[in-house]
Amino acid sequence: MxxxxxxxxxxxxxxxxxxxxxxxxxxxxxxxxxxxxxxxxxxxxxxxxxxxxxxxxxxxxxxxxxxxxxxxxxxxxxxxxxxxxxxxxxIQIKYKEPFILPKTIPLNSIKAIICYAYEQIKLATTVYSQKIALRNALILELLFVTGMRISELCSLNLDQIDRNDYIIRINGKGSKERLIQICNSKVQQLLDLYIDKTQNDNNRFFFVNRRNNPLSEQSVRYMISNYAKKARITQHITPHMFRHSFATLLLEEGVDIRYIQQMLGHSSITTTQIYTHTSISKQKIILATKHPRNKMEIQ
Missing domain, CATH: 1.10.150.130 (Tyrosine recombinase, N-terminal domain)
Incomplete structure (x- = not known):
């Protein structure tokens, strides 16, 4: 059965x-x-x-x-x-998951990792090393600008990418499809360059290893960890932390949580609401500048 x-x-x-x-x-x-x-x-x-x-x-x-x-x-x-x-x-099932805040990456650390990735493109001396450098830089950019899961990234095919409008069709959990647009011109240029340099290899997989097999999630984790160390970042960085950072930073910029839910591919807004607990820095600014108690003068 x-x-x-x-x-x-x-x-x-x-x-x-x-x-x-x-x-x-x-x-x-x-x-x-x-x-x-x-x-x-x-x-x-x-x-x-x-x-x-x-x-x-x-x-x-x-x-x-x-x-x-x-x-x-x-x-x-x-x-x-x-x-x-x-x-x-x-059967009544009751279990309570411990509340664990999502771990995020400081914006300056994200910038440092991405800057290091672009430096590797400039330092590449062979066709192969340039392809690898382009691939790694694009992986980092896509994780950050789209908030996609590592499993979604590693399973990407070329036909999921619309180069005219820079829209990626992501196949998410439960075979649920969502569209997300790349709006940063630098990332658009990198995407075009990567496709032009690599997709004549006749491989339907978008990100591949040296054997032209789909890039594994473990390989992406290793690359990110290695790049973070080379960029002198002491925090342990994982691919999923880019997703957490994507959601948290958008929330801090005032983006409606319903839009973030759609971009992350969450079926329930309850899942997305965990990010409302992570914006401690934003909370501090709001309470320091907006709370009525700060306008009270008490002798």
Whole structure:
């Protein structure tokens, strides 16, 4: 049944390979737990026992995902009339994720990393080293100016990019598509130059390694970490921090959170609202200049 469900997710729901892989792992984990404990897999008691087991061994975020995978599986079984009663209808699940503020990158550090990337383009002495330098600079620019996820960036194809209007069609989580425009002329020029220099290699993938295979997420993480060190930045920088910085800085500039939600590809505005807690510097300015108490003179 698990294999049938995985096929359903691939063919009917058109989920991406990363999501399907997570589903398969989560469902096999439940199957192994049931077999190990000799329990009825459709039973409410078995599921509640399994959830308790998850809480004992995983962080709340992982528990939430694993339960969601199992819940979606039972929903599928119910829709297909494989089971008559869905046990999740009678299970109340309560878990509270610890509130962790998104880590952002100071604007001067972002500038330093990007400046270092452009320096590498100027220092390139071979065709190959120039391609790599252009690729790395464009990766950094796109992460910052679009706020896209690293998985979305690494899976980019040339046909997702409109060079006339500089619009990128991003395939996000749950196969949800969104459009985001590149409005900075320097980034537009870099994009054009990169495409002109590299896309005659007849590769449908936009960012590739030396073997013309899609650039891995790990390679991007390594490059960013390396560039940050070379730019003399002591803070540990990750690709996702560019996304956090994108959202936080736009929020601090007064951009409506609903627009930020759309640009990030969040299905719920609740997810985006976490960035309202991160603008401490903006909060300080507002409270120091706008709060009525500052106008009171008390002897």
């Amino acid at each position: 698990i294999d049938d469900y995985i096929c359903f997710c691939h063919n009917r729901k058109n989920l991406n390979s990363k999501t399907i892989k997570s589903y398969r792992i989560d469902l096999r984990q439940y199957k192994n737990y049931i077999e190990k404990n000799d329990m009825e897999w459709r039973g409410k008691q078995a599921i509640e026992s399994y959830i308790e087991e998850l809480h004992d061994h995983y962080k709340p975020k992982s528990v939430k995902r694993k339960i969601a995978s199992l819940k979606a599986f039972f929903h599928y079984l119910e829709l297909e009339d494989i089971i008559e009663n869905n046990p999740f209808h009678k």
